[in-house]
Amino acid sequence: MDYIRGLHNCTGFTPGSPTGFRAARDKNFSRVESLRLTNIYVALERNVVTRQRPGTHDLRASMSILASARCVEYLDRVMEVDHYENFPVASILLPKRLRAPVGVIYHVARTADDIADEGVFDPAERHARLADFRAGLDAVAAGQPAPVHPMLFEKLAGTVSQYGLPLGPFYDLVSAFDQDIDTTRYADWPALMDYCRRSANPVGRLMLHLFHASTPENLADSDAICTALQLINFWQDVGIDWKKSRIYMPLCDLERFGVTERHIDEQICDDAWRALMRHEVDHARAMIVGGAPLAVRMPGRFGLELCSVVHGGLRILEKIEQADYDVFRKRPVLKGPDWVVIGMRSLAMRLRGRVGVQLRSVES
Structure with missing residues (x-):
């Protein structure tokens, strides 16, 4: 799942304490920088957490994407999936009752x-094995034992029942x-957006x-952040995806800017490539x-x-620009x-209540 693996590239830090974040696997993160960043978060928590109105602590449960996208330290210990270290999480921010x-x-x-x-x-x-996996979801929906991965689907059935989770998102992932x-390859933006939607x-x-917290407003904003992070990962990993024979940039954009697959294969970074990348970067920035x-x-x-995730993604886009694409x-x-x-x-x-980023117009 490129989205899951890519989140670490945009937001690859893991909480080291209740009052600050440490860089995840970044050997260049100095002690001074770590202390500076910790002090920033301490100051912010004092301004934000202590000023909540009575009862608003319950709204911590209304956070969306980060509760799932930031708990790898905890999950890796529980499930022993050590080769998925790129799934960043923050178990310290999850209520204990929700970690399971x-x-x-x-x-x-x-x-x-x-x-x-x-x-x-x-x-x-x-394809056949994914069809079997889909049959496991069907079994959960029907309240029957799953024909494959019985223990996994038994746990999923209990979670779905206890928390009233819809199965639609799981079907979408599969x-x-x-x-x-x-x-x-993706011919145009609607095709790529449909893939990101799922x-x-x-x-x-x-x-x-x-x-x-699945209000229409929250769902729409969460979708925008999730899709934008995936797009950012695509733009960041053009060369890596090419080695898998994949191009996620819409082909209509390549044609529009006069870019061919030869640009990617031969790593040609000319004016046409830079114009294409500028367009794609602007699109992802506007979305996040x-x-x-x-x-x-x-x-x-x-x-x-979540503010940090947004700015982590924006920082990657900045670095793409700084590298002249x-x-x-x-x-x-x-x-x-x-x-x-x-x-x-x-x-x-x-503190300001806004992201504070100037957007260039994005031509469709």
């Missing part, structure tokens, strides 16, 4: 993704994984349902900024966490100084 259901959601998504993308199976076998086996958005939607109101209206550490030779990664910038911008976002 989040773990089940994560395990279901990872298992289905492995069927589609791991191992040495041929496409026909992957559908997207199934599509990823054969589909390596591959990126379900996790955020499930978390909103889990936290009883469009979903940012979810972060500013959510109180406490969950709101702070040459993602082949200068694939953007976040280092120590970037986290200080993200922390300061998250603080400003929380």
Whole structure:
């Protein structure tokens, strides 16, 4: 699942204490930078958490995407999925009562993704195994024992029953994984957005349902953030995806800007490529900024966490621009100084109640 793996690239930090974040696996994050960033979050928590109105602590459960996208330390210990270290999480921000259901959601998504993308199976076998997995979801819906992965689906059935989760998002994930086996190009934006709707958005939607916060406004903003993060990962990993024979940029955009697959194969970064990348970066930036109101209206550490995710994604886009759009030779990664910038911008976002980013017009 490119969305799950890509979140770490945009927001790859993990909480090291209740009062601050440490860089995840970044050897360049100095002790001074770590202390500076921790102080930023301490100051923010004092301004945000202590000023909540009586009873608003219950709204921590209304956070969306980050409850699912930020708990890998906890989940890796529980499920021993050590090769999924790129799934960033913040178990410290999850209420203890919700860690088990989040773990089940994560395990279901990872298992289905492995069927589609791991191992040495041929496409026909992957499709067949995903069909079996879909039959497991059917069994959960019917209240029957699953024919495959019986323990996993038994846990899912209990979680769905206890928390009233819809099964639709799980079917969407399986559908997207199934599509990823054969589909390596997207003709236009509607086709790519339909893929993102099923591959990126379900996790955020499930978390909103889990936290009883699935209002239309929250769902729309969560979808925007989830899809934008996936797009950012696509733009960041053009070269990596090419090695898998995949291009996620809409082909209509390549044609519009005079870019061919030869540009990617030979890593040509000319004016045409830069114009294409500028357009794609602007599109993703507008989308994630469009979903940012979810972060500013959510109180406490969950709101702070989502502000950081938004600015983590925006920082990756900045670094693509700083590299003059040459993602082949200068694939953007976040280092120590970037986290200080993200922390300061998250603080400003929380205090001002807006993301504070100027957008260029995006021509369709």
